Amino acid sequence: MSAPVQVGPSSSSGGPAPLEDLEDLLADIGDRVRAERQFRGWTQAELAQRAQLGTVALSSLERGRPTLLSTLVLACTALGVDLAHVMSSDWREPERGPSMTPQQAVVLREAAAGGSLTEIGARLDMTAAEVGSTLTRVYQRLEVTHVPRAERRAAAVRMAVQHGLITPQKRTS
Structure with missing residues (x-):
């Protein structure tokens, strides 16, 4: 018999375990x-x-x-x-969390990298107004509109990462 292979989340990282073979x-x-x-x-x-x-x-x-x-x-x-x-017969449908459109995820990922709305817009070929409008919808979807404005972008990024809507950006040194 072959050795068993773990399928599903690993206990350490919570993400999918690599499927060895x-x-x-x-x-x-x-x-x-x-x-x-x-x-x-x-x-x-x-x-x-x-x-x-x-x-x-x-x-x-x-x-x-x-x-x-x-x-x-x-x-x-x-x-x-x-x-x-x-x-398993114990399986239940996962609770639905917040969601974003693919375009909203792109804008939030860029916003997480920093910069003004104008700078983000330049990187995405959007106007500052389009970026601002998109971020406003993201904040509403992620239910972070109550967070102080200065902290809202970071709160939205944390919430999106927590719900698997975007992946955390790796910092390059």
Whole structure:
């Protein structure tokens, strides 16, 4: 049997854990399905019939061949969620947080880099008024309009990063 591979958020960073070897993970899952089938004394044909699968699909699963399962594993990894959690009966729809349009995210990311509305606009080929209007909508969506004006931009950036709407910018020294 193959060594298990962690899929989903890592315990240290909270972000998606790297998927070390998808082939090993698929082989491990296939081994587990085969072991469960053999424990019950069923043939592949019996399990395929009970699961309403074709025997070719079941055989592919047991051999760890890329299937819909690999697509599910890759999607869960990219989302940073644990595969077992998604498959669990305990799964609940995530609470919806604030959102931004892609354009608003671009403007907020640029605003996080600093500068006046005119400077940000020049970097984005926008007018200062367009940048200001976009930031106002961002502040409303992120519910930071109550924050003092001097701190509002930083509060919006923190909120957007916290909700995964933008990624933190890495500082270059």
